[in-house]
Amino acid sequence: MATKEPREHLLDWLRDAHAMEQQAETMLKAQADRLVHYGTLKARVLQHLEETEWQKAQLEQCIARLGGSPSALKDLSMKMMAFGQAAMGMAVDDEVVKNSLQSYVFENMEIASYTVLIAAAEQAGDIETRDVCQQILAQEVAMAKWVLDHLPGTTNAFLTRSAMPGMEAKV
Numbered sequence: 534m535a536t537k538e539p540r541e542h543l544l545d546w547l548r549d550a551h552a553m554e555q556q557a558e559t560m561l562k563a564q565a566d567r568l569v570h571y572g573t574l575k576a577r578v579l580q581h582l583e584e585t586e587w588q589k590a591q592l593e594q595c596i597a598r599l600g601g602s603p604s605a606l607k608d609l610s611m612k613m614m615a616f617g618q619a620a621m622g623m624a625v626d627d628e629v630v631k632n633s634l635q636s637y638v639f640e641n642m643e644i645a646s647y648t649v650l651i652a653a654a655e656q657a658g659d660i661e662t663r664d665v666c667q668q669i670l671a672q673e674v675a676m677a678k679w680v681l682d683h684l685p686g687t688t689n690a691f692l693t694r695s696a697m698p699g700m701e702a703k704v
Contacts, residue, residue: 538657539653539656539657540599540657540659542653542657543599543650543653543654543657543659543662544596544599544600544601546646546649546650546653547592547595547596547599547601547650547662548596548601548603548604549646550592550646550647550650551589551592551593551596551603551604552603552604552610553642553643553646554585554588554589554592555589557585557639557643558582558585558586558589560635560636560639561578561579561581561582561585562582564578564632564636565578565579565582567628568629569701570629570690570694570701571629571687571690573683573686574629574633574683574687577676577679577683581672581676584672584676588669588672591665591668591669592665592669594665595659595661595662595665595666598659598661598662599659599662626695627691627695629687629691630687630688630691633680633683633684633687633688634684636676636680637677637680637681637684640673640676640677640680641677643673644670644673644674644677647666647667647669647670647673648670650662650663650666651663651666651667651670654666
């Protein structure tokens with residue numbers, strides 16, 4: 534098995550993170566487009582969409598600084614996965630609750646990914662990438678906390694709307 538330097542792993546993992554942010558961007562856009570009755574949630578999703586676009590641009594700069602480019606194949610496959618998740622969400626009657634659960638899980642995957650990237654950047658001596666990933670990590674932690682803190686309220690709003698005749702509750 535061939536050996537790899539920490540910098541090579543870092544570049545691979547940055548490409549993975551870029552693809553992950555592509556997936557997040559697609560998922561957040563789909564959620565925001567469909568949310569009608571949950572204004573606070575929609576506003577936070579739109580805010581995180583802006584953060585995600587910034588994160589993706591920062592990752593592109595880190596990748597370029599290391600002499601690479603994002604992986605078109607990884608980006609496309611993650612976008613396709615996000616489209617599938619959005620389509621499945623539309624098929625259930627509790628879409629807002631399922632999307633909130635999915636968002637919390639996804640945010641925690643991002644938290645773990647950026648924690649790995651920070652350690653890899655430190656070992657590779659790439660302080661600039663480490664600093665970028667620390668900024669992104671803080672945004673992901675804040676979003677995960679927000680989603681978790683608002684799960685009871687989102688659930689209660691859904692259950693209340695769902696119990697009212699003629700009231701749409703799913704989004």
